[in-house]
Amino acid sequence: MDNERSHDPESPEFAMRRAQARKTIDALDPAMRLAEAPAAGPLADPRRRDWFEAVYALAKGDPAAVPWAALAPHPLTRSFVNLQARGLAGLRVLDVGCGLGDNSECFAEAGAQVTAFDLVAASIEWAKRRFPDSPVAYRTADLFDPPQEWRGGFGLVHECYTLQALPGSLLPEALAALAGFLAPGGSLLVISRARDEDEDAAGPPWPLPRSFVAEAERQGLRPLAIEDISAMAGLRSRHWRALFSRAD
Ligand SMILES: C[S@@+](CC[C@H](N)C(=O)[O-])C[C@H]1O[C@@H](n2cnc3c(N)ncnc32)[C@H](O)[C@@H]1O
Incomplete structure (x- = not known):
């Protein structure tokens, strides 16, 4: 855990890290590409397993890089x-x-x-x-x-x-x-x-x-x-x- 990085989802610095990570994981997401070009369908992996695995792997312990991590109950x-x-x-x-x-x-x-x-x-x-x-x-x-x-x-x-x-x-x-x-x-x-x-x-x-x-x-x-x-x-x-x- 990096203590210099904010772990407050409301902080601008956390939001910036999230936005940056989002670009990378969206680019990797076949479902996102399909949304942009529907003619490319259907999805080879509709359950999106590889993508979910990639999100957690790429985050390397930074919750800002996991788009749904609110760090609090819904x-x-x-x-x-x-x-x-x-x-x-x-x-x-x-x-x-x-x-x-x-x-x-x-x-x-x-x-x-x-x-x-x-x-x-x-x-x-x-x-x-x-x-x-x-x-x-x-x-x-x-x-x-x-x-x-x-x-x-x-x-x-x-x-x-x-x-x-x-x-x-x-x-x-x-x-x-x-x-x-x-x-x-x-x-x-x-x-x-x-x-x-x-x-x-x-x-x-x-x-x-x-x-x-x-x-x-x-x-x-x-x-x-x-x-x-x-x-x-x-x-x-x-x-x-x-x-x-x-x-x-
Ligand atoms: C959008 S996230 C929501 C996570 C959590 N429920 C929350 O509200 O923070 C969806 C979660 O479902 C998991 N997931 C996706 N497909 C799954 C499956 N087939 N079985 C179990 N978990 C799955 C993902 O890895 C991911 O952690």
Whole structure:
């Protein structure tokens, strides 16, 4: 960790490092090139594994170089945790695509028994370094090929910004995988940027349209509370905070 570099995401110096890193990783991103030249499609690696690996590798420990690293829980996750606090104590929570671990830690602080995973081993090692005394069980795993023992194992599954980081063609499979983690009576919390149905979705990222709720229903989920949240303090754009239960 370089002590001379600011680790305050609000500082101009951090923002400058982020903007510089962004140029490099955008240039490496086949999905970004496809957005600029759609005729070049389809993506050879729709799950974008190589790109996610490259982001963490190139960052070399600088969170400014990881575009989604806010170094704090997402405000919509934090407010959910604050509202549900008593119900979270002892609950088995799975944080999907956990990145550097801030959301995972937020659930753990509320007393939940948290497992958190990411596709990229470097992100998991980084989260463990940031939170060396954490009770969170950090694991490297793939949403599309998860450990069998996680099936039906969690009272709450949380995902923040991972669905929107995947092309829309993967949404059915991703939602089915998320639903598969739920224990009977369990719920899934999705935090994502939102867009209108007819709005251009030339990602990445690909903000979700409302029809993702109908897709979730097709994948065995029942909507409990779908919040369409306008940009506000701490939130630069429109978001969904969507809570589902298992349909059965
Ligand atoms: C946009 S980031 C969001 C990270 C974190 N949830 C946050 O809000 O800071 C998406 C994360 O999902 C991870 N990811 C992408 N595909 C995945 C997959 N198939 N399985 C598990 N994690 C995945 C990426 O490595 C990345 O850390």
